[in-house]
Amino acid sequence: xxxxxxxxxxxxxxxxxxxxxxxxxxxxxxxxxxxxxxxxxxxxxxxxxxxxxxxxxxxxxxxxxxxxxxxxxxxxxxxxxxxxxxxxxxxxxxxxxxxxxxxxxxxxxxxxxxxxxxxxxxxxxxxxxxxxxxxxxxxxxxxxxxxxxxxxxxxxxxxxxxxxxxxxxxxxxxxxxxxxxxxxxxxxxxxxxxxxxxxxxxxxxxxxxxx
Numbered sequence: 001x002x003x004x005x006x007x008x009x010x011x012x013x014x015x016x017x018x019x020x021x022x023x024x025x026x027x028x029x030x031x032x033x034x035x036x037x038x039x040x041x042x043x044x045x046x047x048x049x050x051x052x053x054x055x056x057x058x059x060x061x062x063x064x065x066x067x068x069x070x071x072x073x074x075x076x077x078x079x080x081x082x083x084x085x086x087x088x089x090x091x092x093x094x095x096x097x098x099x100x101x102x103x104x105x106x107x108x109x110x111x112x113x114x115x116x117x118x119x120x121x122x123x124x125x126x127x128x129x130x131x132x133x134x135x136x137x138x139x140x141x142x143x144x145x146x147x148x149x150x151x152x153x154x155x156x157x158x159x160x161x162x163x164x165x166x167x168x169x170x171x172x173x174x175x176x177x178x179x180x181x182x183x184x185x186x187x188x189x190x191x192x193x194x195x196x197x198x199x200x201x202x203x204x205x206x207x208x209x210x211x
Contacts, residue, residue, distance in 0.1 A: 048203065048205060049176070049203070049204055050201050051172070051202050052080075052201040053169070053171050053197060053198055053199060054197075055082050055127065055199050056199065057082060057084070057163035057164070057199060058164075058165050058166060059164055059165060059183070060161035060163040060164055061164075061193065062155035062162055063151025063162055063184035064149070064151075064162065064181075064183055065101040065102075065147060065149045065192070065198075066147075066180045066181055066198045067178070067179040067181065068146050068177070069145045069176065069177045070141075070175060070206055071142055071174070072142045072175065073139055073141055073206070073207075074140045074142075074175070074176065074204045075139055075140065075205050076137040076140075077137070077203045077204055077205055078132070078203035079130075079202055079203065080129060080130050080131070081128075081131065081150070081162060081199070082127075082129065082162065082163040082199035083122035083123070083124070083129045084122075084124070084125050084160035084162075085124060086125075087121065087124070088158050089118075089119050089122075089154075090119075090120045090158065091117070091118045091119070091154045092117045092120055092150060093115075093116050093151060094113075094117075094150040095111040095149040096111070096114050096137075096138065096147065097146065097147045097149075098146060098147075100145055105182050105194075106189055106190060106191065108189040111149060112138075113136070114134065114136045114137055114138075115134050115136045116153075117131050120132065128201060134203075151187075153187075155186045156186060162183075164183050164196045164199050165199060166196060167195055167196075167197050168180050168196075169197055175204075175206045176204065176206065180195065180197040180198045181194065
């Protein structure tokens, strides 16, 4: 009888642990198709942050430039842009460079391609169009300024445009400062309109990885 009671208690403990894990963790499909729960502490998630300008529009063409300065080492994980016509499929190219983007908007050799994202479904005017993740981000070192340039590469076959706003502004939070610069003429790196404010959000991982 005692053995039965001990076995029941142990089984109950394992069930409780399993239930607790299932509440806090999402099962992962392995290569063999079986489900498993992620190992605790093996792959900690980095801090996720974001900075948003606005979605006011008022003007537009095919792309934008802006500068980012992080207070801790960081990487870009995703972006929202502002495309004016809902339902259109946008192909987006994102570039970066060390140092400010200002003055290098028509110098292609200064820029490195970060990612090309195809088939992004536009949400329409006044709404964020999410890119669904950005790959290839370098580590942006704390205290250093980096230029970002991006454009919709199939702009010429779409009805809408990349909405942005006349003017220039600085946006900041405790982790990053974003300074808007210019709007691109199609194709990218040929000519600009200045100053033009980027409409959108930059998502990033910044700071130390939690234990």
